[in-house]
Amino acid sequence: MGPKLHDRDFRGLAPWVLVLLITALSLFLRADYVWLVNLPSNWLIPVADWINLGMDWFVATFKWLFRAFNWVLNWPLVWTQSFLQWLPWPATVAAFCTVAYVASGWRLSLFTALSLGYMVVTGHWAPSMNTLAVVFISIPLAIAIGFVLAISAYRSKRVNSIVQPILDLMQTVPTFAYLIPILLLFGFGPVVGVVASAIYACPPMVRNMILGLQKVPSDVIESGLISGATSHQLFWWVQVPSALKNIMIGINQTTMAALSMVIIAAIIGSSADIGWEVLSTMRKAQFGQSLLAGIVIALIAMVLDRISWGFSDRTRAIERNHLPGLQRYRPWFVALGLMVIFTLLAMAVPFLRIYPEAWVVFPADPINQGLTYITANYAHVTDAFKNTTYFYFLLPLRIGLGKAISPFSWGFVLTSSMIWGYALVGAALSAWLFVKHGWKISIAAIILLIFLYFGITAMPWIGFILITSLLAWQIGGWKTASLSVLGWSFMLFSGVWPQAMLSVYMCLAAVIVCLLFGGALGIWASQNRVVSNFLRPINDTLQTMPLFVILIPFLMFFQIGEFTAFLAIIAYAIVPTIRYTEHGLRHVPEEIVEAAQSMGCTNRQILWEVKMPLAVPEIMLGLNQTVMFALAMLVISALVGTKGLGQSVYIALGKADPGLGLVAGFGMALIAIIADRIIQGWSLKRKEKLGISG
Amino acid sequence: MKTDNPVKLSCRNVWKVYGENPDQFFQNGSGQVDDLEKVGQQIADSGHIGAACNVSFDVHEGEIFIIMGLSGSGKSTMVRCISRLVEPTAGEVLMDGEDLLKISDKELIEFRRHKMGMVFQNFGLLPHLTVLENIAFPLKIQGISEEKRLARAREVIDLVDLTGREDSFPRQLSGGQQQRVGIARSLAVEPEIWFLDEPFSALDPLIRRQMQDEFMRLQKMLHKTIVFITHDFLEALRLADRIAIMKDGKVVQIGTPAELVLSPADDYVMEFTQDVPRVRVITAGEIVINGGSTDGLPRVNASSNLEQIMPMFANHPEGMAVERDGEIIGLVTPQAVVNALASESNSNGA
Numbered sequence A: 001m002g003p004k005l006h007d008r009d010f011r012g013l014a015p016w017v018l019v020l021l022i023t024a025l026s027l028f029l030r031a032d033y034v035w036l037v038n039l040p041s042n043w044l045i046p047v048a049d050w051i052n053l054g055m056d057w058f059v060a061t062f063k064w065l066f067r068a069f070n071w072v073l074n075w076p077l078v079w080t081q082s083f084l085q086w087l088p089w090p091a092t093v094a095a096f097c098t099v100a101y102v103a104s105g106w107r108l109s110l111f112t113a114l115s116l117g118y119m120v121v122t123g124h125w126a127p128s129m130n131t132l133a134v135v136f137i138s139i140p141l142a143i144a145i146g147f148v149l150a151i152s153a154y155r156s157k158r159v160n161s162i163v164q165p166i167l168d169l170m171q172t173v174p175t176f177a178y179l180i181p182i183l184l185l186f187g188f189g190p191v192v193g194v195v196a197s198a199i200y201a202c203p204p205m206v207r208n209m210i211l212g213l214q215k216v217p218s219d220v221i222e223s224g225l226i227s228g229a230t231s232h233q234l235f236w237w238v239q240v241p242s243a244l245k246n247i248m249i250g251i252n253q254t255t256m257a258a259l260s261m262v263i264i265a266a267i268i269g270s271s272a273d274i275g276w277e278v279l280s281t282m283r284k285a286q287f288g289q290s291l292l293a294g295i296v297i298a299l300i301a302m303v304l305d306r307i308s309w310g311f312s313d314r315t316r317a318i319e320r321n322h323l324p325g326l327q328r329y330r331p332w333f334v335a336l337g338l339m340v341i342f343t344l345l346a347m348a349v350p351f352l353r354i355y356p357e358a359w360v361v362f363p364a365d366p367i368n369q370g371l372t373y374i375t376a377n378y379a380h381v382t383d384a385f386k387n388t389t390y391f392y393f394l395l396p397l398r399i400g401l402g403k404a405i406s407p408f409s410w411g412f413v414l415t416s417s418m419i420w421g422y423a424l425v426g427a428a429l430s431a432w433l434f435v436k437h438g439w440k441i442s443i444a445a446i447i448l449l450i451f452l453y454f455g456i457t458a459m460p461w462i463g464f465i466l467i468t469s470l471l472a473w474q475i476g477g478w479k480t481a482s483l484s485v486l487g488w489s490f491m492l493f494s495g496v497w498p499q500a501m502l503s504v505y506m507c508l509a510a511v512i513v514c515l516l517f518g519g520a521l522g523i524w525a526s527q528n529r530v531v532s533n534f535l536r537p538i539n540d541t542l543q544t545m546p547l548f549v550i551l552i553p554f555l556m557f558f559q560i561g562e563f564t565a566f567l568a569i570i571a572y573a574i575v576p577t578i579r580y581t582e583h584g585l586r587h588v589p590e591e592i593v594e595a596a597q598s599m600g601c602t603n604r605q606i607l608w609e610v611k612m613p614l615a616v617p618e619i620m621l622g623l624n625q626t627v628m629f630a631l632a633m634l635v636i637s638a639l640v641g642t643k644g645l646g647q648s649v650y651i652a653l654g655k656a657d658p659g660l661g662l663v664a665g666f667g668m669a670l671i672a673i674i675a676d677r678i679i680q681g682w683s684l685k686r687k688e689k690l691g692i693s694g
Numbered sequence B: 001m002k003t004d005n006p007v008k009l010s011c012r013n014v015w016k017v018y019g020e021n022p023d024q025f026f027q028n029g030s031g032q033v034d035d036l037e038k039v040g041q042q043i044a045d046s047g048h049i050g051a052a053c054n055v056s057f058d059v060h061e062g063e064i065f066i067i068m069g070l071s072g073s074g075k076s077t078m079v080r081c082i083s084r085l086v087e088p089t090a091g092e093v094l095m096d097g098e099d100l101l102k103i104s105d106k107e108l109i110e111f112r113r114h115k116m117g118m119v120f121q122n123f124g125l126l127p128h129l130t131v132l133e134n135i136a137f138p139l140k141i142q143g144i145s146e147e148k149r150l151a152r153a154r155e156v157i158d159l160v161d162l163t164g165r166e167d168s169f170p171r172q173l174s175g176g177q178q179q180r181v182g183i184a185r186s187l188a189v190e191p192e193i194w195f196l197d198e199p200f201s202a203l204d205p206l207i208r209r210q211m212q213d214e215f216m217r218l219q220k221m222l223h224k225t226i227v228f229i230t231h232d233f234l235e236a237l238r239l240a241d242r243i244a245i246m247k248d249g250k251v252v253q254i255g256t257p258a259e260l261v262l263s264p265a266d267d268y269v270m271e272f273t274q275d276v277p278r279v280r281v282i283t284a285g286e287i288v289i290n291g292g293s294t295d296g297l298p299r300v301n302a303s304s305n306l307e308q309i310m311p312m313f314a315n316h317p318e319g320m321a322v323e324r325d326g327e328i329i330g331l332v333t334p335q336a337v338v339n340a341l342a343s344e345s346n347s348n349g350a
């Protein structure tokens, strides 16, 4: 490809040159002026302390209110918990299977039976029921809050403009971070899990419901109005039913979010639930045990997901409504009958009441032994994999080639002639790119080479902030740029800069891998139905999985440490890249592909010359999601030992320090928001250029 | 003629202006302005959009009144102003002499419940209700018992030939069938005035034709007062008693199909009528020669068009008697037909 016209346009080059000069200068001077990399502590603004002061006051003043709320919520929770514990397990299984049957049919019912059977047989029944009790209380709460918020936001532009940014923030601030204030306000106990998950789980409900209401066609609303509907009738009989599909999608997502938060809330060890089971065994390095308990969580997630999804697929529900009379309630009568029978039977037959200890199948020890065997005998394989990735990829990203290359890691010393060679080759490369592809690519290459040599964590803050903000400015204008400047400055002056850079590094490392492998898989899946069908259920399952669970398999083979976290982040965050890449490539307009075919393009040419350029904006959206997912997982992976903001939040949680927790959590959210604005902005610009509508 | 019937609906200087402050152009709510040009200019200059400008027309009882115009000319806006789905900025909408713009919200709801029916371009069916429930929906809103409203819905289902599809859902029906449901729903409350906003535009030409026939069949039975919107002149020709042509929010001309064809007010109207075969538009009543002897001549109806009567000249070169409402009003001769068509092609050829 020859130089493009707009690249001959040198507007915008000057600020980049300036920024690069400043960066180079500060890199040069950083040995003498340490503040260029790390601000001295007396320059910092004690934001965390201020938050703590405010929080202390708030807690002291309003504690009674929240404690009262706690007390009120505690009752239904205790009732649900004791009811589920009291109900004989076959009765509970019967009830669940019926719901599953009604939601989607025999297959799901069978799957539900097997899943619950697993909990019974492996002796996880009691903690699972505790978890479900919390979930069952928090879901209706989240739905109710979501419903009210959505209605108010839909009706009033003002409310909407307040609600939307809060939703954004809630979904980007790591979950641990707001566990702390909730903990302080509500006190310890299972209610914290309920409140935290209700808050965390309501945004998807709000969003989907607003979307659904806005999507109701004006013809439908007008047909209601012209029939003489009052505003009340219009809302409940016309708008809500027409938006039902979206509302149900919201309920599905809310359910999954609630479950995932309930699991995470186990970290405060409030109740004997399944999340705690996983966490405590994980801490004791009993991986067999935590795998078995993790499977329970995975099964609960899948069952809840399929059931709530089944309900959102309204077709069946509607057909059943038209069964005559009582017949439509038949499954429920059967279930009720079974429940009564089992409950009565359980009085006579003890094993129906409580599954006997002696019958429990709990293969944790064989798993552990197998694991020990594998780690003992194949250590060289896993170690080689780990070390190679670590020395040749992670370390250079973090501390730069300049420091990463040593006889111990790369097997040779970095001599000054090599450094000069690097600089010269780099300069030649950028010059060639400048001539061949224009200044933008060339500048990007220079920045990449600088980062690669010095490492992200060693970058002077001024260079980092200037580069990202200039990028933000060129893509999204002054608004995005000022967000970037203010965001990074917040992290800098509140004293979490080093942690923030560690998080950026970890996220970036994972995202690069996701983009390479996920992109490749997505391309493959777009060309090949079999691959696509094979990947889809895996992707679906990974996405519904509470983050916690994804850690376990990696933990088993790579133990606690950054590398395990790195792999777990990739496993979770790669999904959107695969999906969006496939989707983008598959949905290139048919006539464009046909036009290309009629010109005699080969399949390969069609892929790279036609589909790829058109799919790039979509792929960027996938990348955006990948970044968000990576950051979310980054926080959870603090459990297995990553450094950075996630770790700070985690530490703060341990010390019940809301200031530190919120500052670090807010920092995390800011990284997410800045990345989001830049990537989305770019994708939008690209789409406009290509004339593809949103 | 339908225009002899009493006036059912009357729009007087109706305006709908979109924008920041649309009220500034009108001193009082009546919509009468001194200098139409000037106000129009002011509206445009201040960045407002005049979706309907000073629209006035009468619709008579039992008449099919068609509003035509290009996309964006304000057709939907007008019909929505009448039903108050949008609030007109100024003007009067009189129904049986009562100003609809002055009635309270409560009265409006009552009014809509009992007197209006409307059919929408994209059907506007409720996706979660069956055909039967959709049709019964306006009655449900009125609080009529389930038994009664379903019985009534079954009656109208027969009317639109959908018997057997009662329990289907809208998405299981074809476009034509969905619009039949829309029509049935709008008829369920036995409205006095019936609005149809491009009801057949979303359908295939063949189905559209079928639906038009169906529509005429219904109207022969029901004799509703109808405001019908279309941008298809051929459709208007087939259905209309009178047509109003709109352009940029203003009514350019109102008249019977033949009046529009024979004496278009301006080029815009002419554009519409250009491709229309004259023989289908011009009726015997319009070229009738008064006086002269009609004894022993065969009779033709005044509403027959030339296409229908021309073959009859083969046997009756002397002409035919034209009758309206059973009374002979004059004579139609081959010469008159030739004259009408000739003047036509002249004005067209210019």
Ligand SMILES: Nc1ncnc2c1ncn2[C@@H]1O[C@H](COP(=O)(O)OP(=O)(O)OP(=O)(O)O)[C@@H](O)[C@H]1O
Binding pocket: B018, B019, B049, B050, B051, B069, B070, B071, B072, B073, B074, B075, B076, B077, B078, B231
């Ligand atoms: N809510 C609104 N705000 C601003 N302008 C509007 C609004 N609704 C309609 N308009 C404008 O009013 C004008 C008339 O619109 P209207 O929908 O009545 O046209 P129409 O004749 O029904 O066209 P179509 O054949 O496309 O349905 C258009 O220029 C339109 O852009």
Ligand SMILES: [Mg+2]
Binding pocket: B075, B076, B077, B197, B198
């Ligand atoms: Mg319209």
